[in-house]
Amino acid sequence: MITTVTLNAAIDKTYYMARFPLGRVSRVKQMYAEPGGKGINVARVIHQLGLPVTATGFLGGYNGDWIRMALSRQGIAHDFVQVEEESRLCLNMIDEEVGVSTEVLEPGPSIPDRAMEQLSAAVGRLAARSRIVCFSGSLPSGVPSGYYAELIGIVKQAGALAFLDTSGEALRSGVQAVPDFIKPNEDEIVQLLGEEMNGEAASSSRTLQEKLASLQARGMAGVTVSLGAEGSLSSFDGSLYRAAAPRIEAVNTVGCGDAFVAGMAVSTAQELPAEERIAFATAVGTANALNAKAGYVKASDVERLLREVSVERITG
16 A cells, blocks of 8 residues: 655635736636645555555544545545644646646644644554655644654555655655655755756756755655656666656646656656656656646556657666
8 A cells, every 4th residue: 555645635626717917806617626735746646546544644624625525536545644724725727828826835733742743643553554654745834844754754654655755844854754755846955955056957967966966865766857858867776867758738737746756656666767757757747737637647648658758868
């Protein structure tokens, strides 16, 4: 089994509109409402890829009840800790005329110490019967920056692998606990490593290779840095890989990073070689962009796109 942890779950609402001008009334052509938050997106994609998964984290209020009900309808197992304050709404307005997405994200509930203790116990219980535990997303109010590091320690003690996909201080603190896989984007790697690294020059730079090697020297088995249109750069088991995703006409790019993490978790659980793990995760992340709703992939899309992914070993 794979477990996903979403500390700041949400109801994700996506609005498709012909135009979304500021300061005017806009009519919605189509709306989708989904249980969301990065870890829940990861769980849904893992479920769609056919592996058993359980979603955990914090949920509160009527929005939390709706998220539980929706996950049950989708066939996704869940084991969330209840909090008093309302879980958040996250809105994504898509302007179809210009192809621009605008997101509005609520902060979410404040989490009391007692709830964090309950979740730590739940993570330990789930990790004991999981191959991988994925931690994804931001920290809600009341949760200290070192909480991910604490949970990663619990997972490793239980004998499972820990994946971490977050940013800022939560990422800097989390890597101190040596997760088995992290997936920073360009901005997040700048925050983590303190250096500007952009585009093709960055992906081939000696500095970036050395920095990725330094992260692996701390014990992290896998690191993938998303480089936008340039693809990604990954370090696994002492080797460096560059991946290029297929060119597509994207419908909605929200959730592609979460789908990538799901693909990496599935392929890692299946014990595929590093190059195949990177290729599969890239195909899954790309497949997400072909769907109107975040955190959705079709197996047929993944299979087709996988044949078009290019992965090149650079060093090692």
